[in-house]
Amino acid sequence: MMAELNPTAASLLGFLHAGEASGFELVEIAGAFIGDFWSLTRSQVYRELAAMAERGLVQAGPTGPRSRRPYRLTDSGRGAFAAWLAEPPGPEQIRFPLLLALAFGASADRELLLAHVAEHRVEHERRLAAYRTTATAGGLDAYQQATLAFGIRYEEAVLAWMDDIPAILAAG
């Protein structure tokens, strides 16, 4: 009775396809590769690695300097990952505190809210620019490009929305 993988664990197995890595390295790889739409922390990674080692999906190699413990995929880990990929992915989740604040804006100071929006805008502009650079720089396979395309569409949408806000508030 093969227990299901959670998406976090699955992503680790995915990265381990490229070769063995320590927990620390996996955190870095994941942050760079999928960080903007799938966050994970060191604690999670170590926990998942330990749990997966227990289940035989990964195997820890000998402890190196600074107690680095490299993990590598096992055959059953490879199988579990393939099975996870074949399953229908769950719904996305968005948690957006700015939207929450905005929804209650009637009880807030309008200028302050707009300032919060403006502050977030900077970060979204930065991300969009970074995505575009990555997209043109090449070195991504088609699937990675498709993933990145989401980021670009998303950031464009956020920026367009932010531009709409003042007019909407003024009209209301």
Next chain:
Amino acid sequence: MMAELNPTAASLLGFLHAGEASGFELVEIAGAFIGDFWSLTRSQVYRELAAMAERGLVQAGPTGPRSRRPYRLTDSGRGAFAAWLAEPPGPEQIRFPLLLALAFGASADRELLLAHVAEHRVEHERRLAAYRTTATAGGLDAYQQATLAFGIRYEEAVLAWMDDIPAILAAG
């Protein structure tokens, strides 16, 4: 030393501005009002209500039938909510299993992936239509309209992105 509110607790205080409500009712209200970009579950709500009652931010009324326990705002709850609104909101989080699967698509069956995308597409179309209906139906204040505008921009972006995918994969 006033401890910070977390966004979930803050949203409950926000809803309680409209009058007293039980945990169950708050779950329903929140689900309808902000459910698509801020999820919360019953257990969370009861826990937060109990914790906030402890801190004096809300006050439970007499237990009614079916052990319904209505909560209402206190003055300090009102103050805590206002303070929360004034603070800069944290960054948004997106967790999108479909993107995760897509990013690793090189190890997956392309047709199956596209089928997963198509399946999600239906739900996004449904949401976009629902948002548009709500937007034109009226009854929202300007802040709620601005919130809804995000939903519309977001769903449009997701649909546009999904339309892009086959070409991106074919080109790569």
Next chain:
DNA sequence: AAGGCCATGTAACAAGTTACATGATTAA
């Protein structure tokens, strides 16, 4: 008035975050 359904809540668990500890490596 009995059976099923529904509103309400709790408890156990899983996932995610934050703060801390420790042993290499590097630089002054």
Next chain:
DNA sequence: TTAATCATGTAACTTGTTACATGGCCTT
């Protein structure tokens, strides 16, 4: 060669999810 820094990991806590329990309400 000692101080600073950094990679690595663990532990404690918070938040989020799932599964369960209970008692009122409704329908026939």
